Every structure is written in C-alpha cells, then in structure tokens.
Amino acid sequence: MEFIGVLWNELLMRPMINSLALLADVLFDNFGLSIIVFTILIRIVLIPLTVRQTRSMKKMQELQPRLKSLQERYKDKGPAEKRKLSSETMKLYKEAGVNPIGCLGPLVIQMPIWFGLYRSILRTMPPTPEGLANLSASFYSWNPAISNVPINSKFLGIDLVDFVQGAPLPWNYALPVLVGVTMFLQQKMTMGNQVATSPQQAQTNQIMLWMLPIMFGFFTFQFPAGLAVYILFSNIVGVIIQYYVGGKQPVVLFGRAFLGSAEAREKSLAGASASAAPAAALVEESELEENDEDGQSENVHRQDRRRGNRKRSGNARRRSRRR
Amino acid sequence: MGLNLRLALALAAALFALAACVTDLNPEGGWSGPVEDGEFLYIGSKDGRMVRVARSTGALDQTWTYPAGEDDDLGEIYGTPAISNGVIYGSAFRCNGNDCEGEVFAAHIETGRSAWAAGPVAVKSRLVGAVGVGASTLVVGTSAIDGKDTPGGYLLGLDPTADAGRDLSAQVSRREKWRIPLDGAVWGGVAVAGDVAYFGTLGGTLYAVDLADSDSYTGSPAGRVLWTYDVGGAISGTPHVTGTNVYVGSFSNELLKLNLAYREQNPTGKTLDPSLEWSFDTGEWIWAEPLLVEGVVYVANLPGQVYALSADTGQPQWQTPAEVGKEIVGQPAIFESNRGPALAVASGEKDVAVVVLSSGQVSGELNTRDHGIKSAPLVIGDVIFVHTDSGQFRQYQAGTLSLLKCIEAKGSGKSCD
Incomplete structure (x- = not known):
C-alpha cells in the first residue's frame, strides 16, 4: 500500500x-x-x-x-x-x-x-x-x-482553492452552469450523429447526453474552484479537439446546425429530422418493452435478422470466392 | 446500461465522494505548544480548548478548561498562548473552505473564565500565529479578513485589559484599538520587545510596529509601522528578537540577521530602517524560529537540517550530518543532557532529535512512538515537555531521555501509555 x-x-x-x-x-x-x-x-x-x-x-x-x-x-x-x-x-x-x-x-x-x-x-x-x-x-x-x-x-476574483459555492457572484453559479453546458456540448459532439440501434442504446445515449452534464454541474458546487476551471477548460478543449477529430461535423442543437460547412449543416439538419422520429420511436418502444414480459421488439428483431442474413450470405460469398 | 455510461457515472460518483471527504481545505487541529505559569502548564488542546497540566503530578487539571462548556470549543489553536498579569491570551480559528471564523481570547489563569465580559473577540479570518503582548496592547496577526482579496492580512491592536471593575459599556464593543493592513497573511507569531512588535508575512515582509499609545498615531494606524524589510521569501515563523538584533528565516531559504542599532531613530526613539548584517543560506525553507545561545544562533530548516552559526559573522560552526527529522516548525529548545548541553529538535514526522550543542552530532531522541510534533518543546529544569500533533502531552527526563509520563491533553486526560 x-x-x-x-x-x-x-x-x-x-x-x-x-x-x-x-x-x-x-x-x-x-x-x-x-x-x-x-x-x-x-x-x-x-x-x-x-x-x-x-x-x-x-x-x-x-x-x-x-x-x-x-x-x-x-x-x-x-x-x-x-x-x-x-x-x-x-x-x-x-x-x-x-x-x-x-x-x-x-x-x-x-x-x-x-x-x-x-x-x-x-x-x-x-x-x-x-x-x-x-x-x-x-x-x-x-x-x-x-x-x-x-x-x-x-x-478573476475567485479563490481557486475555495469551494465553488463559496465563490463570489456570479461565479458561484456561472461555473457549475458553464461546466454543465460545455460537458453537454462535448457529449453531443462525441456522440455525433449516431443513430441508436436498440431502445436500450437510445436510452443510454439520452442519459449520457443529459444526466452526466447535469450531475457534474451539481457536483461542481462542491469542487474547489481550480478544479472547476480545469474541467471547464478541459471540456472546451475537448469540444475543439472533437470537432477536428470528428471530421468537422456540424452540431445540431435545438433544431439548428452550428459549425461545419453550409452544405454539411444542411445535411445534418435533414439527417437529424429524419433520425429524430426513429430515435423517439426507439425510446417509446423501450418503455413499452419494459411493460411487456416477452419484451421483444419486432423492429430490432427484423433489423437483426436482416443483418444476420447479410452477414451469413457475405461469409458464404467469401468462402465460395476462396474455393 | 452501457459500459461507458456505468464507468462515467462511477467516475462522477468517485470524484464527488473525493470532494466530499477531502480535508485538505480545513485545518487539522493546530499545534499549540505549552506555556508555563507557576505550578501549571497551559496548552491549546487538539479539541480546541485551553487546558492545563499540573507540573507536580503531570496530570490534566479537570477543574480548569477554557471555554468551560462541554460543547464549546475555540477551533484550531496553532500559536503558543501568552500569559501576562494572570491572564492567558491566545487565538484560534475554524474554517469551512475559505469561510473562516477566528477568535482572540483572554482567560483568567486562576478560574479559567473569560477575562473579557463580552467573551472572545471575533475576527473572520485565519488566526494562525501566536499573539504578542505589549505593555498596553495585545497584537494579533491575521490572514485576509472576511474573504476579501486585499489586503492579505492585518495586524490588530486590541485592548487586553480585563473588564473587572471597569465600565463595560465603553469596553466591550471597543476592544479593537487599531488595525494595520499588511502585504500578506501573518502565519507566524508576533514577537514583542520594548513595545515594538516584530512579525513577518507570507508576502515576505518583516514588519516592526510601534505599540506605544501615542496621540501621533490617532487617525493613521499605518503610521505605527516603523520599518519594513523585504526578506525575499514568505515568512511563516516567528522572528527572534534580542537586544538590537532580529533573526528571521523565510522561504528564501536564508536566515537573516538585521541590526537595528545602525540606523537613525524616529522622534520617539525607535529605530528606523534596519540594516542587514549577514545572511546564511540553508538550502531549504526555514519555518522554525531560530534560537540564540551564548553568541551562537541555532536554526533548523524545514526538512530537518540544523545549523549552528556565529551570531557575529553568520559563519557556520557545524551542521548536523543529516536531516534530523521532517517538517521542523517549532523552535528548538536547549537542555542539559547526560552528554552535556543539547538541542531538542521536534520533528513533524516523529520523535524529538537530541543534537549535541558543541558538535552537532545527534546523540539520541525522545521517542514519541511515531507521533509527530510541530510545536516547540518546553524545557523546565530537567524535564522536557512536548505536545504531539495527535494531542498527546509527553514528559521526558532530560538527562536520560526517558519518558516520565504521557497523557492525552484533551478529553478526560487519560494516560496514553
């Protein structure tokens, strides 16, 4: 030890x-x-x-x-x-x-x-x-x-070793909010335009997107202000890095696309509206599933069967080519 | 729930738990040293009270405690209290983050009751260093007050007079006589000599402040500052004042000797503008107050190297072959061991090293059973008293270095053997 x-x-x-x-x-x-x-x-x-x-x-x-x-x-x-x-x-x-x-x-x-x-x-x-x-x-x-x-x-008027809740106005509230907002933004960019393939994943994505930033925002009140500054800037730098690592993809927030080229923004908006319905359906489906003892989603079954078939036929084609 | 989500939630929970239980922001109970008055030794205990130990029996006097209430405590007591005219003075504080509540107290040593009718003087600050007692003024160094950015600290001049037989209506609300803004927090003690207070700040400035009650300072307390001296590093200890010399160590790693006699005097006869006589670099921070004995200055740096320097020239006479401890914060004490005069150097890690005064060789130690000591040991006759950081009050026979008695200087005062 x-x-x-x-x-x-x-x-x-x-x-x-x-x-x-x-x-x-x-x-x-x-x-x-x-x-x-x-x-x-x-x-x-x-x-x-x-x-x-x-x-x-x-x-x-x-x-x-x-x-x-x-x-x-x-x-x-x-x-x-x-x-x-x-x-x-x-x-x-x-x-x-x-x-x-x-x-x-x-x-x-x-x-x-x-x-x-x-x-x-x-x-x-x-x-x-x-x-x-x-x-x-x-x-x-x-x-x-x-x-x-x-x-x-x-x-900036803050004592970096003091708890955030003890910082002067407006920092005692601004720091937790900024930490939460930047974390949300980073999560949003990390997830990108991922489409959930299962109701569970759709739920997980939603939790990751909303719950973590809110939790961290609250926790920040209890952190020394210096750590809050670190998390805040780590999130900001993370957002910048993610933007470049993720291929300069636009971010869709509240029905509007930001960053990226105009063309990419239009595409993202179209994609977002198209995927919004299935995603919502998946979450709804998951709720239904929780009430259903058999709990099997036909949609997922169908998708999986299709993917399984594609995989099997792909493997068969590869085997025949080798022969 | 996805693995990533579970991990992220676990990370968030762990971080929150760490934030909730971490104690680095709050002091850990102080390191007040003992002070003698007649038959009793007075100590600021780890549970935030002044207690006293009978010298003859070595037992905690259960009839005397300040404050007296079972649920009352003063907070963390770092500075060794001072006794003057039958009253014990000291300071304490408690913090929650940067929200600190300090108290300056005065208690009758006979009764343990507050000498001030309105109780302790409240100061919203960290009160770390020992108070200084002048002829008519009690001085206390503070950190920033009420969480304000500037100034970094103050020197408060308080009226120490006991309230008995006085017109309290005029006194209780006017105990503060003046306050002087400083360039940094005062974490070391205030040394008083000839009605002048000497102390250093974490800003690295040594101050000399006139404590005399003079009309010339009315309306301009800052005029009391006789001189300041930039020592080049934070001062966290107490300066050692003797005659016309001030010895002060700092985080610049140097011990300085300032001579006050060289320079001009102000109209009240106080020396202005001290002159640097010599400096000695110990290679590490100095926190502990140096000790002057028969023309030799003994100084320990924070990691535990002890030096003997000629007071006249600053030339080293010896240094210990190795570090004798860690986190040396308390002033060394001199005593007569079986092998001649020796220094007791308390280590913040454990034990009190015994250093032979003539050679600098370590001849033994007072075994504290792994309890660290940051307060200064007290030597009375052939007994050495130490107050450990864990709250034990240990008494050793100076000649043989053997333990005479050990009690918990808190709670019921039970034996710690």
Whole structure:
C-alpha cells in the first residue's frame, strides 16, 4: 500500500505540483492561467488516445446490431450456451479488430489525472498551515517556483482553492452552469450523429447526453474552484479537439446546425429530422418493452435478422470466392 | 446500461465522494505548544480548548478548561498562548473552505473564565500565529479578513485589559484599538520587545510596529509601522528578537540577521530602517524560529537540517550530518543532557532529535512512538515537555531521555501509555 502511495506521489502528484507551480511562475504569478495552460497541454498529450477512443466507439457502435443478434440467439439458454455466447462475442470482437475495453483506455488514463489534479491544486496552494509545511517536500529542488510560495490563489476574483459555492457572484453559479453546458456540448459532439440501434442504446445515449452534464454541474458546487476551471477548460478543449477529430461535423442543437460547412449543416439538419422520429420511436418502444414480459421488439428483431442474413450470405460469398 | 455510461457515472460518483471527504481545505487541529505559569502548564488542546497540566503530578487539571462548556470549543489553536498579569491570551480559528471564523481570547489563569465580559473577540479570518503582548496592547496577526482579496492580512491592536471593575459599556464593543493592513497573511507569531512588535508575512515582509499609545498615531494606524524589510521569501515563523538584533528565516531559504542599532531613530526613539548584517543560506525553507545561545544562533530548516552559526559573522560552526527529522516548525529548545548541553529538535514526522550543542552530532531522541510534533518543546529544569500533533502531552527526563509520563491533553486526560 505504501509502495502505491510512493508511486502515486512520485509519478503523478509531484510532477503535477511542479508543473502547475512552474507554469504559474512563468505566467505572471497567475495560477488560473497555469491551470488553463496545463489543461491544454494535458489534452494535447491525450489527443492520440482521444482519436483511438473515437474510432473504438465507432467500431463498437457498428458491432451493436451483431452483438444484439447474438444475445437474442442465446437468450434464456443454459450455462453451457451462455459460455458459448461469451466465446462468440469475443470472436466477434476479434474479427472486427476491437478490444472491448480499448475504448476505456483514455477514460482510465484521465481518471488519475483528474484525481491527481484535484489533490495538486489543493496541495500547491495550501489553505492550511499543515498543507504549507508539507508543500516543500513536493517541490523539485531545481524548480524556481519554490521561492514564489505561497502562490497567489486568486483568479478573476475567485479563490481557486475555495469551494465553488463559496465563490463570489456570479461565479458561484456561472461555473457549475458553464461546466454543465460545455460537458453537454462535448457529449453531443462525441456522440455525433449516431443513430441508436436498440431502445436500450437510445436510452443510454439520452442519459449520457443529459444526466452526466447535469450531475457534474451539481457536483461542481462542491469542487474547489481550480478544479472547476480545469474541467471547464478541459471540456472546451475537448469540444475543439472533437470537432477536428470528428471530421468537422456540424452540431445540431435545438433544431439548428452550428459549425461545419453550409452544405454539411444542411445535411445534418435533414439527417437529424429524419433520425429524430426513429430515435423517439426507439425510446417509446423501450418503455413499452419494459411493460411487456416477452419484451421483444419486432423492429430490432427484423433489423437483426436482416443483418444476420447479410452477414451469413457475405461469409458464404467469401468462402465460395476462396474455393 | 452501457459500459461507458456505468464507468462515467462511477467516475462522477468517485470524484464527488473525493470532494466530499477531502480535508485538505480545513485545518487539522493546530499545534499549540505549552506555556508555563507557576505550578501549571497551559496548552491549546487538539479539541480546541485551553487546558492545563499540573507540573507536580503531570496530570490534566479537570477543574480548569477554557471555554468551560462541554460543547464549546475555540477551533484550531496553532500559536503558543501568552500569559501576562494572570491572564492567558491566545487565538484560534475554524474554517469551512475559505469561510473562516477566528477568535482572540483572554482567560483568567486562576478560574479559567473569560477575562473579557463580552467573551472572545471575533475576527473572520485565519488566526494562525501566536499573539504578542505589549505593555498596553495585545497584537494579533491575521490572514485576509472576511474573504476579501486585499489586503492579505492585518495586524490588530486590541485592548487586553480585563473588564473587572471597569465600565463595560465603553469596553466591550471597543476592544479593537487599531488595525494595520499588511502585504500578506501573518502565519507566524508576533514577537514583542520594548513595545515594538516584530512579525513577518507570507508576502515576505518583516514588519516592526510601534505599540506605544501615542496621540501621533490617532487617525493613521499605518503610521505605527516603523520599518519594513523585504526578506525575499514568505515568512511563516516567528522572528527572534534580542537586544538590537532580529533573526528571521523565510522561504528564501536564508536566515537573516538585521541590526537595528545602525540606523537613525524616529522622534520617539525607535529605530528606523534596519540594516542587514549577514545572511546564511540553508538550502531549504526555514519555518522554525531560530534560537540564540551564548553568541551562537541555532536554526533548523524545514526538512530537518540544523545549523549552528556565529551570531557575529553568520559563519557556520557545524551542521548536523543529516536531516534530523521532517517538517521542523517549532523552535528548538536547549537542555542539559547526560552528554552535556543539547538541542531538542521536534520533528513533524516523529520523535524529538537530541543534537549535541558543541558538535552537532545527534546523540539520541525522545521517542514519541511515531507521533509527530510541530510545536516547540518546553524545557523546565530537567524535564522536557512536548505536545504531539495527535494531542498527546509527553514528559521526558532530560538527562536520560526517558519518558516520565504521557497523557492525552484533551478529553478526560487519560494516560496514553
């Protein structure tokens, strides 16, 4: 356990504390700017992972109908069949070249960064005597920022180590709202123009799109303002990166398309109105399904059967060509 | 529910849980050192009260506590209290984030009752450093008040006089005599010598403030500032004042000796514009107040290296072969060990290192069983008293370094053996 603590401290906390303090030193003794620049650098470093995550999500999306079909085939079967379902599923992933937990990589990597940053902000600008006494041990001896301690924790009238709810008006409300809005925007762009292939997925998409930003907006009240600034700018940079990684796709919001070329915006609007009806139907269907003991959606069945047939005939064609 | 969604929700919940339970924003109970008055030692306990221990028995005096109410406490007490004319003075604070409530208190050492009829003076600030007691003024250094950005802190001048037999209607609301805005928060103690207060700020400025009651300062409390000196790094400890010299360490890693005798004096005879006599770089932050004994200055830096410097020249006479502890915050104390005069250097990690005064060799330690100590040890005769960060009050025999008694300086005062 102690070893993990040392690793956590040496590999994450100390580099973060020193980077943040050094950036603040360079950026006119401004810790707010330091957090923003640090966020941008972190997001830039994570771009390859973001691209990988986007691709992985796309592939997983494409596999959904086939997975659904497999699950349907082995539904209500015994343990032996369930094991077969697992092996079939893994085979499917292998064929498609998808690692089922590959898309989690960036999230898993970002988690310690979030936790680390949360702790680093509090440790770099300690509001308590204990924290200040403990701080010198975190600095590298070569770091010139050590002589600037205590670092000025004020940014745009906000104390970055104080809870957001304790920030002056309008920041105590503006920060949570901005975090929620930018997170919503990022989710919207990450999901892009994905069309749900099942009622469950349609529901999941809706939850991801609405619930997470709202939850984070509320949680932000309890965060130190510095962390809220990090999340806010991480979202903003995420939106920019997603725009380019996703091929400069327009974003459809409240019936209007933004960003992208005029042609792409028109296309998106047309696509959105066309997909709105099926998506709504899927959600409705899912609600119906919950009330239905048999719970089988004919629509999904039909889609799956069609996809299964296409796949089987494709395989047959490939086999005959090989022969 | 999709895997991504579950993971994202788990991440959000974990982050929220972390935000809810993290304690870095709030102080952890202070590190007040003991102070002696006759038969008793007075300590700011970890549960936010002033308590006292009988020297003869080493037991907590259950009949004396301030505040007296079972549910009352003052908050976190960092500064070692000061006793003057039968009254014990101190400060404490508690915070929720940056929302801090501080109190300056005065209690009769006989009864434990407040010496001020209206109770403690409330200040919406972190009150970390020890208070200073002048001839007619009690001085307290603060951080920013009421969450305001500027100034970074104040020096408050309070009327310390006890209320007994006085016209309270004129006193209770007018205890504050003046306040001087500063360039940073005061987390170190205020040293008072010759009715001048010396203290440093986290902004890196050493101040000298005239405490005399003079009409010339009426309407302009800032005029009390006799001089300021930029030491080049945050000052979190208490300056050591002796005669015409001030020794002060800071986060610039240097110990400075300022000589007040070199410069001109103002009309009231107080020295203006101190002159730097020498400086010594210890390579790390200095928090603990230095100690001057027979022409030698002893100073420990925060990571635990101890130096003996010639007070005249600043030249090092020795330094400990290695760091003797971690987070050295309390001033070292001198005592007579079996191997001659020695320094007791309390470590924030654990134990009190015993450093031979003549050579700088570490000859042993007062074993605290892994309890860290950030307050200064107190030596009375052949007994060394230490108040650990966990709230234990430990007493050691100076010669043999053996433990005499250990009690919890809080709650029922039970033995911690």
